Amino acid sequence: MTANMRNTEVNGDSSGARGEVSLLRPLKAAEVVARAIVGDIRSGGLAAGANLPSEAAMLDKYGVSRESLREGLRLLEVHGMITIRRGPGGGPIVGAVDSAHLGRVSALFYTMEGATYDELLEAWVWAEAELAERAARNPDADLRAVRMEPFVHAHDESEDGAPDALGDYLERHAGFHHAVAGLAGNRVLALSLETYGQIVAHHVAVLDDPRALRDVLIDDHLQIASSIASGHPRRARELMWQHLGGVVEYCREHLSVPLESPIEWL
Ligand SMILES: [Zn+2]
Numbered sequence: 001m002t003a004n005m006r007n008t009e010v011n012g013d014s015s016g017a018r019g020e021v022s023l024l025r026p027l028k029a030a031e032v033v034a035r036a037i038v039g040d041i042r043s044g045g046l047a048a049g050a051n052l053p054s055e056a057a058m059l060d061k062y063g064v065s066r067e068s069l070r071e072g073l074r075l076l077e078v079h080g081m082i083t084i085r086r087g088p089g090g091g092p093i094v095g096a097v098d099s100a101h102l103g104r105v106s107a108l109f110y111t112m113e114g115a116t117y118d119e120l121l122e123a124w125v126w127a128e129a130e131l132a133e134r135a136a137r138n139p140d141a142d143l144r145a146v147r148m149e150p151f152v153h154a155h156d157e158s159e160d161g162a163p164d165a166l167g168d169y170l171e172r173h174a175g176f177h178h179a180v181a182g183l184a185g186n187r188v189l190a191l192s193l194e195t196y197g198q199i200v201a202h203h204v205a206v207l208d209d210p211r212a213l214r215d216v217l218i219d220d221h222l223q224i225a226s227s228i229a230s231g232h233p234r235r236a237r238e239l240m241w242q243h244l245g246g247v248v249e250y251c252r253e254h255l256s257v258p259l260e261s262p263i264e265w266l
Contacts (some may be wrong), residue, residue, distance in 0.1 A: 021110060030071035033062045041094055048096040052082065055091070079105070099191050103198035110199075111265040117203070118259045121251065124196035125244040128177060131193055132224060132240035135183035138235040144229050147179050151225035168216060170201055176221045180240075181227065200247075202254075202266060213250055220246070 027035070037052070046052075053061065058069055073092055076082045080101035082092045110120065138144050177197050181190040220243040227236040252259055 002111055028071075029064050029068040029210045030075060033058075033064050033069055033072035034061055034075045036080065037072065041081075046094045048094050048220075048230065050094045052094065068102060091211040095143060097191070099194040100198045102191060106195050106263050107199045107202075108261045114262050116260050117251075117255070117257065120196060120199060120263055121248045121259065122190060124200050125241060125248060127178070127193035127196050127240045128244055130235045131177075131184045131190065132228065133233045133237035134185060135180045136188070136228045136231055136236035138183045138185050141231060144231065147183055148225040148229040150223050151176050151179065153222070173217060173221075174198070174201055176225070179224070180224070180225035183228065198265075200251075203264075217243070217247070 037058075040046075041052075052058070055066070055069065059066060062069065064072070073082060073084060077084055077095075078101075080095045080098050082095050084090065084092050135144070174197070178194065181194045184190050184193075220239070224236055224239045224243060227239055257264075
């Protein structure tokens with residue numbers, strides 16, 4: 001398996017510079033300690049917000065230099081797997097698994113590869129349609145109903161009657177797509193396919209105000225949520241495809257960069 005993968009990489013068209021190096025590179029001390037910490041978080045069943053041992057305790061436990069330990073912790077912090085509270089009484093705590101961090105890493109790869117916004121948006125529409133179809137196929141009808149319940153009613157305004165701030169709006173929009181992904185029944189697919197939307201949302205938030213789209217989007221969500229709750233996979237897929245097709249058209253007209261331009265790492 002490994003040998004085949006290596007051959008594929010080495011013989012691949014434009015990947016001569018990749019190949020064996022990325023697969024067989026020995027780990028640095030900081031990476032080894034980062035893996036050990038992750039192993040301890042998992043085996044200890046530590047949830048987001050749980051305290052990790054102090055630096056002194058970790059130095060003792062993992063037997064690495066202070067520099068390597070800090071570099072290892074920093075590696076995990078970049079991916080949001082831990083947060084480090086600075087100052088007295090501070091220390092590392094376990095972070096939440098959030099596909100936004102994975103999205104940030106993959107956006108770096110797309111940027112370095114010269115991939116375009118068009119390619120990102122195409123991937124996004126396909127991914128969300130796939131997730132919607134899988135969510136509607138989730139065999140637990142009660143779970144589908146519960147998870148989709150908040151979205152099958154139109155919410156015109158936030159609770160105090162004021163229009164949503166941009167941040168609230170984006171959060172609510174992302175909340176729907178996250179709920180759909182959570183029903184897809186495969187955490188690998190959910191985490192990886194959600195990243196496209198995370199990157200798109202990040203760029204739309206930076207480049208334009210997507211609230212102009214809100215009425216359309218909320219009505220779309222309502223229809224998609226109903227089709228998932230009632231277990232209609234093809235309809236869910238089709239509606240999601242149309243929904244994001246509309247967003248892509250909006251992006252084509254309103255984003256300040258042409259969609260054929262390369263993705264910027266923001
Ligand atoms: Zn949406």
